[in-house]
Amino acid sequence: MGIVLNEKNMKWEIPEELGRDFVMKTLITGAMSDNKLTFLVCELNPGGELFEHLHETQFEIHYIVSGSGVLTVENKKFNVQAGSIAIGPPKEKHSLKNTGDETMRFLAIFSPALR
Numbered sequence: 001m002g003i004v005l006n007e008k009n010m011k012w013e014i015p016e017e018l019g020r021d022f023v024m025k026t027l028i029t030g031a032m033s034d035n036k037l038t039f040l041v042c043e044l045n046p047g048g049e050l051f052e053h054l055h056e057t058q059f060e061i062h063y064i065v066s067g068s069g070v071l072t073v074e075n076k077k078f079n080v081q082a083g084s085i086a087i088g089p090p091k092e093k094h095s096l097k098n099t100g101d102e103t104m105r106f107l108a109i110f111s112p113a114l115r
Helices: none
Strands: 019-028 038-053 059-066 068-073 076-081 085-088 094-098 104-111
Touching (some): 059 068, 068 085, 094 104
Antiparallel strands (some): 038 104, 059 085, 068 076, 068 094
Protein backbone atom coordinates (compact mmCIF):
# COMPACT_ATOMS: atom_id res chain seq x y z
CA MET A 1 0.00 0.00 0.00
CA GLY A 2 1.59 3.20 -1.14
CA ILE A 3 -0.96 5.65 0.29
CA VAL A 4 -3.35 5.59 3.24
CA LEU A 5 -5.91 8.41 3.48
CA ASN A 6 -8.87 9.23 5.68
CA GLU A 7 -12.00 10.68 4.12
CA LYS A 8 -12.50 12.92 7.17
CA ASN A 9 -9.42 14.90 6.12
CA MET A 10 -10.75 15.58 2.61
CA LYS A 11 -12.83 18.62 1.63
CA TRP A 12 -16.24 18.47 0.01
CA GLU A 13 -16.41 19.81 -3.54
CA ILE A 14 -19.61 21.37 -4.91
CA PRO A 15 -19.60 20.80 -8.69
CA GLU A 16 -22.75 22.82 -9.49
CA GLU A 17 -22.50 21.96 -13.19
CA LEU A 18 -23.01 18.27 -12.31
CA GLY A 19 -26.03 18.47 -10.07
CA ARG A 20 -28.36 20.03 -7.56
CA ASP A 21 -27.83 19.33 -3.85
CA PHE A 22 -24.83 17.20 -4.85
CA VAL A 23 -21.38 17.17 -3.19
CA MET A 24 -18.35 14.93 -3.60
CA LYS A 25 -14.89 14.21 -2.24
CA THR A 26 -12.13 12.98 -4.52
CA LEU A 27 -10.35 10.32 -2.48
CA ILE A 28 -8.09 8.87 -5.17
CA THR A 29 -6.99 10.84 -8.23
CA GLY A 30 -5.44 9.73 -11.48
CA ALA A 31 -2.11 11.09 -10.25
CA MET A 32 -2.23 8.63 -7.35
CA SER A 33 -3.13 5.63 -9.53
CA ASP A 34 -1.01 6.01 -12.67
CA ASN A 35 -4.23 7.29 -14.33
CA LYS A 36 -5.90 3.92 -13.80
CA LEU A 37 -8.84 5.17 -11.68
CA THR A 38 -10.60 7.93 -9.81
CA PHE A 39 -12.46 7.16 -6.57
CA LEU A 40 -15.12 9.51 -5.17
CA VAL A 41 -17.48 9.54 -2.22
CA CYS A 42 -20.64 11.45 -3.10
CA GLU A 43 -23.78 12.68 -1.39
CA LEU A 44 -27.15 13.73 -2.77
CA ASN A 45 -29.59 15.45 -0.42
CA PRO A 46 -33.27 14.44 -0.55
CA GLY A 47 -34.68 15.71 -3.85
CA GLY A 48 -31.14 16.25 -5.14
CA GLU A 49 -30.09 15.21 -8.60
CA LEU A 50 -26.93 14.32 -10.48
CA PHE A 51 -27.73 15.71 -13.93
CA GLU A 52 -27.69 13.58 -17.07
CA HIS A 53 -24.19 13.23 -18.47
CA LEU A 54 -21.82 10.71 -20.01
CA HIS A 55 -18.14 9.89 -19.90
CA GLU A 56 -16.30 9.58 -23.19
CA THR A 57 -13.68 7.04 -22.10
CA GLN A 58 -14.45 5.91 -18.54
CA PHE A 59 -16.35 2.99 -17.13
CA GLU A 60 -18.21 4.14 -14.01
CA ILE A 61 -19.28 2.09 -11.00
CA HIS A 62 -21.71 3.35 -8.35
CA TYR A 63 -22.16 1.59 -5.01
CA ILE A 64 -25.02 2.96 -2.91
CA VAL A 65 -23.98 3.10 0.75
CA SER A 66 -27.16 4.69 2.14
CA GLY A 67 -30.38 6.23 0.93
CA SER A 68 -32.46 5.46 -2.13
CA GLY A 69 -33.29 6.89 -5.49
CA VAL A 70 -33.69 6.38 -9.20
CA LEU A 71 -30.80 5.80 -11.59
CA THR A 72 -31.69 6.59 -15.20
CA VAL A 73 -29.52 4.99 -17.88
CA GLU A 74 -30.29 5.79 -21.52
CA ASN A 75 -33.92 6.63 -20.52
CA LYS A 76 -34.37 3.36 -18.58
CA LYS A 77 -35.11 3.82 -14.86
CA PHE A 78 -33.75 1.63 -12.04
CA ASN A 79 -34.67 1.90 -8.36
CA VAL A 80 -31.51 1.87 -6.24
CA GLN A 81 -30.98 1.64 -2.49
CA ALA A 82 -28.26 0.82 0.02
CA GLY A 83 -26.36 -2.19 -1.32
CA SER A 84 -27.15 -1.52 -5.00
CA ILE A 85 -24.25 -1.50 -7.44
CA ALA A 86 -24.33 -0.27 -11.03
CA ILE A 87 -21.71 -0.26 -13.76
CA GLY A 88 -21.88 1.82 -16.90
CA PRO A 89 -19.68 1.75 -19.97
CA PRO A 90 -18.28 4.84 -21.69
CA LYS A 91 -20.65 7.04 -23.72
CA GLU A 92 -23.79 5.89 -21.87
CA LYS A 93 -26.02 8.77 -20.71
CA HIS A 94 -27.02 8.51 -17.06
CA SER A 95 -28.43 10.52 -14.15
CA LEU A 96 -29.26 9.88 -10.51
CA LYS A 97 -32.01 11.35 -8.33
CA ASN A 98 -32.50 11.00 -4.58
CA THR A 99 -36.18 10.14 -4.14
CA GLY A 100 -35.89 9.21 -0.47
CA ASP A 101 -36.09 11.08 2.81
CA GLU A 102 -32.42 10.74 3.78
CA THR A 103 -29.14 11.77 2.21
CA MET A 104 -28.02 9.30 -0.44
CA ARG A 105 -24.35 8.41 -0.03
CA PHE A 106 -22.58 6.53 -2.79
CA LEU A 107 -19.12 5.61 -3.96
CA ALA A 108 -18.14 6.26 -7.57
CA ILE A 109 -15.18 4.64 -9.30
CA PHE A 110 -14.01 5.63 -12.77
CA SER A 111 -11.57 3.72 -14.95
CA PRO A 112 -9.46 5.02 -16.53
CA ALA A 113 -9.11 8.05 -14.26
CA LEU A 114 -11.06 11.24 -14.85
CA ARG A 115 -9.00 14.04 -16.31
